[in-house]
Amino acid sequence: MNFSETGNNLKLMLIFSAVILTMPLWLAPIGAGYPDLLQKFVIFGIFAIGYNILFGLTGYLSFGHAVFLGIGSYTAVWSFKLLTMNVLPAILLATIMAGVAAALIGYISLRRSGIYFSILTLAFAQMSYNLAYSVLTPITNGETGLQLSQQDPRIIDRAFSTAGEGLPSTELFGISMSGYSGFYFCAVVLIIAFFFSLKIFRSPFGMKLQAIKSNQTRMKYTGFNTRPYLMTAFIISGMYAGLAGALMAVTDPLAGAERMQWTASGEVVLMTILGGVGTLFGPLLGVGIIKYFENIFSAINEETLHHLFSFLPGFLESLMVTITAPFVGEGWHLTLGVLFMVIVIFLPGGIMEGMDRIKKRFRHQGDDNDPPGEGVDQ
Amino acid sequence: MSNLVLNIKSVNKTFGGLQALNDVNLEIEEGKVHAIIGPNGAGKSTLLNCCIGRLIPDTGTVTFDGENIIGKKAHEINQLGMVRVFQTPEIFPDLSLLENVMIPAFAKRDGAYSLNIFKAAADEREIINEAEKMLNELGIQGDHVHHHAGSMSRGDKRRLELVMCLIQHPRLLLLDEPTAGMARHDTNRTIELLKKIKERGMTKIIIEHDMHVVFSVADTISVLAQGAIIASGTPDEIRGNPIVQDAYLGGAHL
Numbered sequence: 309m310n311f312s313e314t315g316n317n318l319k320l321m322l323i324f325s326a327v328i329l330t331m332p333l334w335l336a337p338i339g340a341g342y343p344d345l346l347q348k349f350v351i352f353g354i355f356a357i358g359y360n361i362l363f364g365l366t367g368y369l370s371f372g373h374a375v376f377l378g379i380g381s382y383t384a385v386w387s388f389k390l391l392t393m394n395v396l397p398a399i400l401l402a403t404i405m406a407g408v409a410a411a412l413i414g415y416i417s418l419r420r421s422g423i424y425f426s427i428l429t430l431a432f433a434q435m436s437y438n439l440a441y442s443v444l445t446p447i448t449n450g451e452t453g454l455q456l457s458q459q460d461p462r463i464i465d466r467a468f469s470t471a472g473e474g475l476p477s478t479e480l481f482g483i484s485m486s487g488y489s490g491f492y493f494c495a496v497v498l499i500i501a502f503f504f505s506l507k508i509f510r511s512p513f514g515m516k517l518q519a520i521k522s523n524q525t526r527m528k529y530t531g532f533n534t535r536p537y538l539m540t541a542f543i544i545s546g547m548y549a550g551l552a553g554a555l556m557a558v559t560d561p562l563a564g565a566e567r568m569q570w571t572a573s574g575e576v577v578l579m580t581i582l583g584g585v586g587t588l589f590g591p592l593l594g595v596g597i598i599k600y601f602e603n604i605f606s607a608i609n610e611e612t613l614h615h616l617f618s619f620l621p622g623f624l625e626s627l628m629v630t631i632t633a634p635f636v637g638e639g640w641h642l643t644l645g646v647l648f649m650v651i652v653i654f655l656p657g658g659i660m661e662g663m664d665r666i667k668k669r670f671r672h673q674g675d676d677n678d679p680p681g682e683g684v685d686q
Numbered sequence: 687m688s689n690l691v692l693n694i695k696s697v698n699k700t701f702g703g704l705q706a707l708n709d710v711n712l713e714i715e716e717g718k719v720h721a722i723i724g725p726n727g728a729g730k731s732t733l734l735n736c737c738i739g740r741l742i743p744d745t746g747t748v749t750f751d752g753e754n755i756i757g758k759k760a761h762e763i764n765q766l767g768m769v770r771v772f773q774t775p776e777i778f779p780d781l782s783l784l785e786n787v788m789i790p791a792f793a794k795r796d797g798a799y800s801l802n803i804f805k806a807a808a809d810e811r812e813i814i815n816e817a818e819k820m821l822n823e824l825g826i827q828g829d830h831v832h833h834h835a836g837s838m839s840r841g842d843k844r845r846l847e848l849v850m851c852l853i854q855h856p857r858l859l860l861l862d863e864p865t866a867g868m869a870r871h872d873t874n875r876t877i878e879l880l881k882k883i884k885e886r887g888m889t890k891i892i893i894e895h896d897m898h899v900v901f902s903v904a905d906t907i908s909v910l911a912q913g914a915i916i917a918s919g920t921p922d923e924i925r926g927n928p929i930v931q932d933a934y935l936g937g938a939h940l
Binding site for chain 1: 738759760761764765769770772776777778779780781785788789790792793794796797798799800801802803804805806807808810850854
């Protein structure tokens with residue numbers, strides 16, 4: 309826990325906002341400056357920040373958070389179909405619906421802790437996935453996924469104008485939510501979401517959640533009713549996931565059951581661990597790395613590799629291409645897997661721990677009277 | 687007659703065929719330090735667990751400040767003002783010393799649940815000052831309050847836990863062998879701390895093996911053997927009691 313004064317929050321938020329809003333500029337040189345990928349960075353960033361409030365602070369490992377992502381997407385698309393193409397009601401309703409679902413699932417799952425909690429959330433996730441895939445077809449449109457259509461009522465929009473030609477697109481008071489405007493909208497939502505997470509991390513409430521992670525027995529005998537604290541953290545993180553799901557629908561108005569699958573739940577766990585569990589920025593770093601690998605490494609093919617190693621003599625060039633080829637293109641998961649293993653084995657605190665160690669090494673060279681280990685800081 | 691803080695009436699507890707507590711009656715008066723001594727397996731910890739909500743007695747009542755506490759949850763009993771120090775240190779190892787002491791202060795001020803994320807923990811000046819004052823009493827000052835609690839020695843952890851309980855200003859403090867497994871100089875530091883608390887007039891129940899500790903701090907002593915209280919009285923009365931000497935002390939230890 310960082311004990312910095314409130315004044316620092318403003319500085320931190322300004323820097324954070326600047327970094328997020330200038331992403332199209334500084335990500336362009338590494339080939340990630342296009343709206344589609346930028347939107348993914350930001351949306352999964354919100355998902356991971358919210359997940360970190362549960363997993364990072366309380367230590368409760370949920371394997372079912374993709375449920376809330378899916379519910380957010382479905383709710384948002386229904387809002388586009390029934391009410392309006394304006395994105396504000398969509399994200400508002402999606403966040404509320406995800407919160408309600410999180411209250412139900414949390415109420416049951418939080419009766420257990422540790423591995424049993426994880427299994428319960430996983431069971432709920434798979435149940436929800438199968439419901440969305442088959443039983444609830446009238447609501448979710450099953451395998452095909454929920455899409456917009458011309459026959460949608462859109463009552464609020466109809467009250468002001470008649471239906472135009474073709475499918476309408478999502479908008480915020482007339483500004484279309486595709487491409488860069490979509491990215492900037494999501495980026496602003498991320499900045500607000502990050503601000504709330506910062507407030508939680510630095511509040512007594514956040515400190516109590518960390519105390520629950522550290523020793524729940526002591527918390528109970530210290531006079532805290534721990535269940536409502538865990539419920540609050542679970543619901544908040546579910547709402548973050550619902551918000552992220554809604555933004556997915558905002559940038560691309562369709563929702564499918566695969567968004568709820570356990571692999572999607574697993575992905576956010578990977579992102580959080582890779583970046584650094586329980587740190588403010590770690591989950592965002594994890595998102596950046598995984599989404600970058602997914603989009604950039606998977607696009608590299610043998611031709612690109614030949615070009616990359618063309619400075620080497622002929623036989624070495626083909627050798628290098630043969631060695632590296634399995635790790636790119638379709639095989640990008642292999643690279644990710646290796647990276648993940650290296651991080652978990654050598655830096656259990658994730659990339660944030662690595663950065664912390666480097667920082668400490670530099671500080672120690674300058675000043676030997678440094679107070680010893682504060683552990684992983686923010 | 688002085689005010690009763692805790693009243694334990696004909697409490698029985700069995701585990702399978704074992705009668706762990708046999709018709710135990712105990713009255714704890716306000717402002718007194720009451721020691722419970724007895725050989726291993728006499729039922730001392732069971733008795734404490736029945737008071738704090740960890741175990742529910744088979745029969746009998748436990749009233750705290752006139753309120754029946756049987757069946758209440760651990761956090762409810764704490765909020766009523768009965769606070770316990772455990773035999774193995776129960777602290778928050780991943781948090782800093784300062785945070786360890788701030789957390790119970792929050793429980794005292796805000797109750798069992800409060801959701802306020804709009805004030806930073808660093809801005810809770812009053813609570814930070816109080817926590818730092820408590821830590822100073824342990825000789826922990828300056829930047830050291832930000833050290834991780836998990837890296838301390840066992841004795842320091844136990845004293846930290848004691849301070850965590852003290853910051854709540856409990857009506858009744860339960861101490862489960864506060865010096866068990868400590869070296870002599872470590873024990874003496876804990877006794878110093880306990881004596882300091884005694885001067886504040888806090889009511890305490892203390893379970894202890896170490897007679898040196900018991901006779902240094904206790905006002906009243908009850909002797910528990912095989913689940914039953916066999917004697918109660920002032921330290922001098924207990925010293926001279928032949929039944930106690932027979933059952934437990936064996937005379938020579940005194």
